[in-house]
Amino acid sequence: MSGKLANPAPLGLISFGMTTVLLNIHNAGFFPVSSMILAMGLCYGGLAQVFVGVMEFRKGNTFGLTAFMSYGLFWWSLVLLMIFPALGVADATPPAFMGCYLVLWGIFTAFMYFGTLKANKVLQFIFGSLAVLFFLLAARDFTGSALIGKLAGFEGIICGASAMYLAMAEVLNEQYGRTVLPVGEPKAEALTNSHPQQA
Structure with a gap:
């Protein structure tokens, strides 16, 4: 039995990415919030990233553990912020207080961005643009x-x-054993599947 562990990062990246795209289609004004966004937030954006965080722990990847667990639980908290008022569990959060919540996530993401500076360019872009988004x-x-x-x-x-x-690049590049989709790997050192596996 091989001792090699699979790379869990693509699962975390694709679940984060797809859920983020769907929520921001709403933010851009195309559709209202619906049960589809809530379900994606709980199941794919949330639960899948938590699972990936656990797998990154098994690999000894502190960055991946922190990123995937944090953003997975972010999605759960965001969905609960939406449904608690509808269920009568708690009052709706005032917009200014919601702004504080988002600022804290932006600060956290900005710090995590600095953890990507030795990784590939696409990963840097993800964290940089996510901080801007928050x-x-x-x-x-x-x-x-x-x-x-x-x-x-x-x-x-x-x-x-x-x-x-980045999720599809990591899957296809590993599957074919060559660069199918470039990600801007750092030139100074080969970090194949050992760079911070985020987000």
Whole structure:
């Protein structure tokens, strides 16, 4: 039996990416929030990333553990923020307080971005654009600006799509044993499947 462990990062990346794209299609103003977004947030964006975080722990990847567990549980918390008021469990969160929530996630993501600087360029873009997304969404809630919210939606679609790209690149590049989809690997050191496996 081989001792090699599979790379769990593509699962975490694709679940994060697809769920982020769907939520931000809503933020961009195309569709209202629906049960589809809530279900994706709980199951794929949330549960799948938590599973991946556990697998990254098994691999000894602190960055991957922290990123996937955090963003998986972010999705759960976001969905609960939406459904608790509808269930009568708690009052709806005031927009300014929601802005504080998003600012904290933006700060966390900005710190995590610095953990990607020795990794590939696509991973850096994902974390950099995700930090921007959180701050734009916070600005929307602080100001009530629909324009900022729409801008955040389009930016979030790009962020989610970049995570989907990296997921498929890692799967296909490993499957074929060569670079099928480039990700901008660092030139100084070969980090194949050993770079921080995020988000």
